[in-house]
Amino acid sequence: DAGITQSPRYKITETGRQVTLMCHQTWSHSYMFWYRQDLGHGLRLIYYSAAADITDKGEVPDGYVVSRSKTENFPLTLESATRSQTSVYFCASTDGAANTEAFFGQGTRLTVV
Amino acid sequence: DAKTTQPNSMESNEEEPVHLPCNHSTISGTDYIHWYRQLPSQGPEYVIHGLTSNVNNRMASLAIAEDRKSSTLILHRATLRDAAVYYCILRDEGETSGSRLTFGEGTQLTVNP
Secondary structure (H helix, E strand, O other): OOOEEEEOOEEEEOOOOOEEEEEEEOOOOOEEEEEEEOOOOOEEEEEEEEEOOEEEEOOOOOOEEEOOOOOOEOOEEEOOOOHHHOEEEEEEEEOOOOOOOOEEOOOEEEEEO | OOOOEOOOEEEEEOOOOEEEEEEOOOOOOOEEEEEEEEOOOOOOEEEEEEOOOOEEOOOOEEEEOOOOOEEEEEEOOOOHHHOEEEEEEEEEOOOHHHHHOOOOOOEEEEEEO
């Protein structure tokens, strides 16, 4: 099915562990994004990617690493998870043109204990 | 990035029209005005976008001020399913960074039965 999917939907991890959140889109969109949303707040951009092998920092990149070896995948890695990284993470994709819509995944709820 | 300002919250009654305002006084000539909404426990979804002229689609209407420094999202007949956080976003056609999709806090719309 066409779309954008995130996995896992829910994850509990311990402080200090490495965890990777996956994002996959089937439209071959050039742009992909990672956001975090803390309870009761709006979305904050972590990283984005304009194309395979091109990534750039957003508003809150510290503690996160991304890669984009293939157009359709954009994994987000927390190298050493902290409790402050407990949040809901959303992935999005768009073809990049400012007059087109972006599509969002259903989110990954990450809890760091 | 050009900024937008929205009220934190608004209330409406079911089956009545809702006018959600957005101020963007620093908008540039190449900025598209986008609206997204986020239903509870879901990722954001696209609602509508426009550049200069008013726009209509099956979900809503977008009224853009003549000077483009403000816009209004219009839900013609609110339903309980329209209860969500509504985000007004500017995306710049002229810059790569315009594809970043930067969100603010949005407006929490409550629809009363």
